[in-house]
Amino acid sequence: xxxxxxxxRHLVMGMTNKKSLKCEQHLGHNAMYWYKQSAKKxxxxxxxxxxxxxxxxxxVPSRFSPECxxxxxxxxxxxxxxxxxxxxxxxxxSQVGTVSSGNTIxxxxxxxxxxx
Amino acid sequence: xxxxxxxxxEMSVQEAETVTLSCTYDxxxxxxxxxxxxxxxxxxxxxxxxxxxxxxxxxxxxRFSVNFQKxxxxxxxxxxxxxLGDAAMYFCAYRSYSGGGADGLTFGKGTHLIxxx
Numbered sequence: 357x358x359x360x361x362x363x364x365r366h367l368v369m370g371m372t373n374k375k376s377l378k379c380e381q382h383l384g385h386n387a388m389y390w391y392k393q394s395a396k397k398x399x400x401x402x403x404x405x406x407x408x409x410x411x412x413x414x415x416v417p418s419r420f421s422p423e424c425x426x427x428x429x430x431x432x433x434x435x436x437x438x439x440x441x442x443x444x445x446x447x448x449x450s451q452v453g454t455v456s457s458g459n460t461i462x463x464x465x466x467x468x469x470x471x472x
Numbered sequence: 473x474x475x476x477x478x479x480x481x482e483m484s485v486q487e488a489e490t491v492t493l494s495c496t497y498d499x500x501x502x503x504x505x506x507x508x509x510x511x512x513x514x515x516x517x518x519x520x521x522x523x524x525x526x527x528x529x530x531x532x533x534x535r536f537s538v539n540f541q542k543x544x545x546x547x548x549x550x551x552x553x554x555x556l557g558d559a560a561m562y563f564c565a566y567r568s569y570s571g572g573g574a575d576g577l578t579f580g581k582g583t584h585l586i587x588x589x
Contacts, residue, residue, distance in 0.1 A: 358516065389576055393515075398476075399563070401576035412576065444515055459505045459567055461577055463517035 359383040360464035362447050368470045369437065377432040377467045379447030387452045388430040389461065390422060393444040405430060406452060437471045444468055474499045474566050478580035485554050486588045492539075493549045493583045495564030503569035506540065506547045507577065512560040520562070523547065525569070551585075559587045 360381045369375050381388065390402040404412035405424040419441075421433040430447055447464040475498045485491035497506070508520040523531045523540050530538050535552045551558055561584050565577040 358518075391576075398581050399577075399579040401578075404576050446517060448517075459569070460507070460519060460522055461567070462519070463509075465514065465516045468515075 358462055358464065360447055360449055360462055362445075362464040362467050364467060365465065366468045366470075368472060369434065370472055371437060371439070373437075374433070374435045376434065377445055377447075377469070379430040379432075379464055381428055381430075381447075381449040381462075381464075383449055383451070383462060385449035385451045385462075386427050387450045388424060388427070389448040389450075390430065390432055391446040391448060391463075393446060393466070395443075399446070403432075434469070437469075439471050442469055442471045474501075474504075474568070474578045476564050476566050476578050476580040478562075478564055478583050480583045481581070482584040482586065484586040484588060485551075487554055487556060489554055490550060490552045491554055491585065493551075493562050493564075493585065495547045495549070495580060497545050497547065497564070497566050497578075499545070499566065501568055505567040505569060506538075507565040507567065508536070508538070508547075508549045509563045509565060509579075510558075510560045511563065511582070517563075521549065554587050556587050556589065559585060561585070 363378045387406045392400045402416045403422045423431040444466045446466045448461045450461040477496045504525045506523045510518045510520050521533045537550045539548045561582045563582045564580040568575045
């Protein structure tokens with residue numbers, strides 16, 4: 357139990373489907389992140405939310421749409437994905453604004469996405 | 473932009489021996505954080521150790537220690553008394569000190585650590 361919970365753990369979807377990944381953190385943090393982990397590539401930062409406001413979007417295609425309704429929940433809405441979008445999607449959180457936090461980012465267990 | 477390089481795709485060590493994983497990074501910033509994360513087959517990304525760049529003293533966490541060379545931009549991880557449970561992918565990561573902001577991590581490509589019984 358890491359304090360960051362992701363659902364579903366596994367998702368198979370067709371290219372025309374609409375689905376969502378959900379992330380919830382129980383650590384009282386105020387920043388949340390989506391990362392993509394593909395085979396043979398470094399982890400890629402996709403989105404950053406700080407106090408529910410999106411502060412970073414690393415040139416992610418619009419078929420990925422994040423939503424952060426509050427500091428504890430983060431969604432990644434998926435629409436008309438491509439097979440190359442198949443990957444492990446990791447959610448993470450951190451506490452920003454305090455020196456004691458050490459700026460450590462804590463990760464969930466990931467959601468495996470397969471696009472067919 | 474910062475980059476993180478892990479030059480060892482795979483390392484192998486005998487159980488109970490010591491192994492060192494290498495990491496170099498490139499940055500123009502003076503304040504930042506460095507991390508080592510472990511990712512076992514479960515794919516859970518687990519924090520192993522953290523180093524603040526302004527601290528000269530190398531961080532240690534039980535059997536894990538780092539050799540932080542700021543001028544050389546080097547951040548290696550030493551695992552002493554290796555155990556079977558240490559087998560995993562190890563990622564070196566960099567994070568800017570943004571004065572309270574929420575910058576993400578920049579990761580290296582990882583080193584696959586194999587523990588030989």
